[in-house]
Amino acid sequence: MSAPRYDAIVLGAGMSGLSAAIRLAQFDRRVLLVERHSLPGGLNSWYKRAGRRFDTGLHALTNYVPRGTSGTPLAKILRQLRIPYEALQLAPQRRSEVVFPAERLSFSNDIGLLESEVARAFPASREGFARLIECVRSANPFDAQAPFASARARLLEFTLDPELVEMLLLPLLWYGSALAEDLAWDDFVILFRSLYLEGFARPEGGVKTLLDLLVARAKESGAQLRMNCPVRRIVVEGGAARGIELESGETLACDQVYSSAGWVETRALAGAPAPQEDRGWVTIFETLCVTRTPHRARGHDAAITFFSQVERPRWREPAELVGFESGVLCCSDNYQTREEPAEGLLRATLLANHDRWSELPEQEYAAHKRAAAASLEELSARFVPDPRPQTLFRDGFTPRTIRRYTAHAGGAVYGSPLRHRDGLSGIANLFLVGNDQGLVGVIGTLLSGITMANLHGLYAQHT
Amino acid sequence: MTREEIVDAIKDIIRTIAPDEELSGLKSDVRLREQIALDSMDFLDIVMELRKRYGVQVPEEDYKELATLDGCVAYLHPRLKDRPAKVGV
Ligand SMILES: Cc1cc2nc3c(=O)[nH]c(=O)nc-3n(C[C@H](O)[C@H](O)[C@H](O)COP(=O)(O)OP(=O)(O)OC[C@H]3O[C@@H](n4cnc5c(N)ncnc54)[C@H](O)[C@@H]3O)c2cc1C
Numbered sequence: 001m002s003a004p005r006y007d008a009i010v011l012g013a014g015m016s017g018l019s020a021a022i023r024l025a026q027f028d029r030r031v032l033l034v035e036r037h038s039l040p041g042g043l044n045s046w047y048k049r050a051g052r053r054f055d056t057g058l059h060a061l062t063n064y065v066p067r068g069t070s071g072t073p074l075a076k077i078l079r080q081l082r083i084p085y086e087a088l089q090l091a092p093q094r095r096s097e098v099v100f101p102a103e104r105l106s107f108s109n110d111i112g113l114l115e116s117e118v119a120r121a122f123p124a125s126r127e128g129f130a131r132l133i134e135c136v137r138s139a140n141p142f143d144a145q146a147p148f149a150s151a152r153a154r155l156l157e158f159t160l161d162p163e164l165v166e167m168l169l170l171p172l173l174w175y176g177s178a179l180a181e182d183l184a185w186d187d188f189v190i191l192f193r194s195l196y197l198e199g200f201a202r203p204e205g206g207v208k209t210l211l212d213l214l215v216a217r218a219k220e221s222g223a224q225l226r227m228n229c230p231v232r233r234i235v236v237e238g239g240a241a242r243g244i245e246l247e248s249g250e251t252l253a254c255d256q257v258y259s260s261a262g263w264v265e266t267r268a269l270a271g272a273p274a275p276q277e278d279r280g281w282v283t284i285f286e287t288l289c290v291t292r293t294p295h296r297a298r299g300h301d302a303a304i305t306f307f308s309q310v311e312r313p314r315w316r317e318p319a320e321l322v323g324f325e326s327g328v329l330c331c332s333d334n335y336q337t338r339e340e341p342a343e344g345l346l347r348a349t350l351l352a353n354h355d356r357w358s359e360l361p362e363q364e365y366a367a368h369k370r371a372a373a374a375s376l377e378e379l380s381a382r383f384v385p386d387p388r389p390q391t392l393f394r395d396g397f398t399p400r401t402i403r404r405y406t407a408h409a410g411g412a413v414y415g416s417p418l419r420h421r422d423g424l425s426g427i428a429n430l431f432l433v434g435n436d437q438g439l440v441g442v443i444g445t446l447l448s449g450i451t452m453a454n455l456h457g458l459y460a461q462h463t
Numbered sequence: 464m465t466r467e468e469i470v471d472a473i474k475d476i477i478r479t480i481a482p483d484e485e486l487s488g489l490k491s492d493v494r495l496r497e498q499i500a501l502d503s504m505d506f507l508d509i510v511m512e513l514r515k516r517y518g519v520q521v522p523e524e525d526y527k528e529l530a531t532l533d534g535c536v537a538y539l540h541p542r543l544k545d546r547p548a549k550v551g552v
Contacts, residue, residue, distance in 0.1 A: 027511050068483050070500035079480055079505060454504070458511065 005253055006032045008457060009244055010223075011231055011269075012260035014042025014406075015442050016434035018214040019449030020258045022081050024457045025221035032252065033223050034244065036230035036407070040215055042260070043406050043413055044442055046208045050393045054288060056405075057413075058207045059330040059347060060200035060304060062175060063193075063443045064092055064109050072198060073443050080450045083213055091335035093200040093303035094296075098167045099383055100308050105167055109199030118164065128158040136193060141186035144421055151188035152181075163311065171195055171306045173315045174328055174349075176440050178280050178414040180316040190439065200303055202335040210442070234259070234270040240428035241270065256457060259425070260434035260449070263416045264409045270427055280412030280435075281317045283399040285352040287373045291344035291390035295331040298344070298385040303334040307383050315351075321360075322372050323351040329384050346387050348380045354399035354410040369398055414440045423452040431456050466536050468548040473535050476512040480505050491532040517543055 010021045013035035021033040039045050044057045063074040067085045078085055095108040103121050107114040111133065119126045132155075155165055169183075172191040177183040183191070203209040218225060230247040234257055243253035259266040267274040295301070306328055313326035328349040333341035350372075360368055373396045377388055399411030408415070415435030423431045437448045464472065474486050477499070484499040495501060501509075509529070510521045519542050521529065528538040 027515055070481075070483075071502055076502070076504060080508070082479060084482055454507075459507065 006030045007254065008032075008256045008258060009034065009252060009254040010258045010260070010433075011234075011244065011266075012042060012434070013037075013040035013215075013225065013227070014260050014434060014445065015044060015214075016437070016445040016449035016452075017042075017258070017260040018211075018218055019077070019081060019446045020260075020433050020453040020457075021223040021449075022214065022217045022221050023450050023453035024258075025218060025223035026082070027458055028222070029457060031223040032254070033218060033225045034229045034231055034246070035225070035227050037405070038228050039211075040227075041207060041211050043402070043408075044207050045211070045405075046206060049395060050290075052290065052393070053206065053208065054395070055206045055208075055332075056397075057286075058202065058442070059328065059332070059349075060093065061090065061202060061210075061442055062195055062198065062200060064090060064199040064201035073194070073447055074198070077443065077446050077450065080454075081214070081217055081446075083217060087213055089204040089209055090201040091204050091337040093202075094301045094334050094336060096171075096200060096304040096306070097302045098170055098306045098308075100163065100167055101311060103163060103167065106302075107196060107199075109201075111197055114196055122161045122164045125160045125164050128160045129164070132158045132160070133197075136189050136197070139186075139189045141189040143186075146186065149185040151183045151185045154185045154188070166308070166312055168192075168196075170308055170313060170326060171304075174306060174326075176414070176444070177315060178282055178412075178417045178419075178435075178440065180281070180417070181314065187439075190444075194441075194443065200335075202303075202332065204337050206332075207442075231261075231269060234266070234427075234430060236270050236272070236427055236430070241430035255429060257430045258433050258449075258452065258457075259430065260432075260445075262408050262412070262434070263418065263420060263425075263432060263436040265407060266425060266430070266432060266436075270425070270430060272427065274416075278416045278418050279409045280415045280417060281354075281410065282414040283352050283354045283402060283411040284349050284413060285322045285372055285376070285396070285398055286347060286349045287376055287394060287396035289346045289348070289377070289387040289391055290393040291346065291385075291387050292392055293390060294333045294341045294344045295346070295385060296334060300331065300385050301334055302384075303331060305329040305331075305383050309379075318351050318353050321353060321356045321368060322376075323353075324375070324379060326351075327376075327379070329380055331384060343392065344385075344387075344390070346380065346384060348376050350376060352399050352411075354403065354412075357398045357400050357411075358403075365398075365400075369396060372398075423448075423456060464540075464543045464546055464548045466540055469536050469539050469543060470532055472517070472548065473509070473532060473539075476509055476516070477501075479512065480508050489532060491536075494530045495532065496530070513539075517546060519543065 007029040010033045025031040105117045118129045176191045235243045241257045245251045308326040330347040332345040402411035433449045433452045
């Protein structure tokens with residue numbers, strides 16, 4: 001290949017690819033960002049249908065803090081990417097809730113509400129919960145040398161009611177665990193802060209507001225963006241990444257490649273496949289339903305309802321097409337926007353089994369999708385105002401849709417259960433960013449792109 | 464660059480990184496991190512912005528010299544005195 005034309009090529013214009021590209025370009029690296037789709041965002045993009053704009057994923061931006069707060073993940077991201085706080089136009093949630101067969105707990109962006117809810121519903125656990133909060137506040141979850149510790153095992157120290165433990169864990173598993181049944185204690189600490197100590201918000205205008213800001217920053221910083229540009233392979237010579245080859249056959253040389261395609265996917269692109277069992281299993285079935293009336297006007301003010309139909313919901317791949325034990329219901333109109341919402345929008349999410357959906361014969365797929373959506377709407381009506389009599393528009397997607405649009409093996413939304421905290425891919429000059437590097441979600445993956453670009457691209461080469 | 468221009472340059476860099484921080488009352492002899500919220504990521508960005516804007520390389524062992532505004536001037540003035548000021552790159 002010819003002499004390097006780019007210092008870095010970033011594969012994928014999702015959250016992590018965009019943030020990595022901004023950081024590198026901001027400090028004068030010659031950066032090319034390549035994305036197979038015409039729109040940025042990856043797992044969290046947007047589309048237009050029926051005269052409306054829909055987010056493909058966004059329920060909530062986690063880690064909400066008010067303007068002027070420093071040192072938290074959101075504040076760090078804004079500083080590192082040079083994005084002013086106001087530009088995000090964050091509308092904080094009203095409240096959210098966890099609903100189990102025997103009990104319900106409300107929480108909001110003020111931990112005081114959850115503390116009083118725990119005191120009301122589980123008085124014997126009040127003191128243990130206060131100790132847990134203290135412990136989470138003072139922990140350092142970013143010690144890369146710390147051995148794996150199970151969150152479930154550590155939680156035993158706080159002598160909490162077992163049902164309370166399940167109720168506290170459910171939102172954390174849903175918003176961040178690629179492991180089955182459990183999560184690492186460090187991830188528990190990070191997620192507890194993100195969801196309960198900080199909280200939820202939504203940019204007015206949805207994920208597009210955030211993506212527009214990121215794309216503008218990438219361009220201003222000098223990164224080159226190529227959309228509609230699928231990468232066929234990562235060129236590896238002598239054990240090191242040297243560039244990429246596009247589907248068009250064009251090859252582009254560079255010193256470093258940052259890939260947000262995922263661990264399994266990146267290894268396959270580099271011609272060094274990872275074992276099949278490294279594939280992530282968390283994938284979902286989701287429906288969207290626009291309702292004539294906003295939810296609050298129908299007496300429901302929770303932004304997100306995490307529900308379980310059983311006392312101890314399993315967190316693992318369901319055996320059937322979808323799992324009905326637990327799920328997430330997001331009323332996107334229940335954020336405190338400046339303008340009152342004109343309609344309601346319910347997003348309902350269940351765990352799903354990718355292989356089961358993929359094995360369905362083509363002629364049966366649509367019918368199964370309709371049936372699952374109908375069951376999910378019926379189930380939703382037990383927890384939020386019934387969307388069915390009010391429906392103006394509905395849409396939905398399965399793990400097959402996710403795989404087709406994001407190229408993630410198995411339609412995995414949180415990547416491989418194996419984390420690659422150092423971003424190393426096993427191939428020199430090829431680094432992982434995004435879900436599979438460390439943290440998941442919008443905030444987690446934005447931070448991933450930043451920290452990996454800093455570590456491997458900026459700090460390493462600085463002195 | 465004069466000493467005053469160096470102070471302005473540092474403040475301008477901090478403003479870029481941390482636009483929410485109030486910089487008007489900064490004391491020149493008190494550690495920056497005691498007056499405004501700057502974490503280690505922010506501090507490294509100051510060092511990298513100095514290199515990007517003015518071409519000064521600050522090796523890691525010298526980071527401590529940049530703890531206060533006075534320290535920044537004492538460290539940077541000999542290195543920048545022959546350069547023209549340019550602010551807001
Ligand atoms: C339905 C749904 C709802 C979600 N809701 C939330 C939420 O409410 N809050 C939250 O914080 N998180 C949410 N998430 C999770 C969040 O979306 C992800 O954790 C995060 O967006 C992942 O970002 P990433 O950069 O790691 O990967 P991705 O977003 O997958 O980005 C990878 C990019 O690489 C591109 N790419 C892949 N292969 C190639 C190739 N060969 N050539 C060119 N380009 C390629 C893809 O097209 C994609 O754009 C949700 C996810 C889903 C699916």
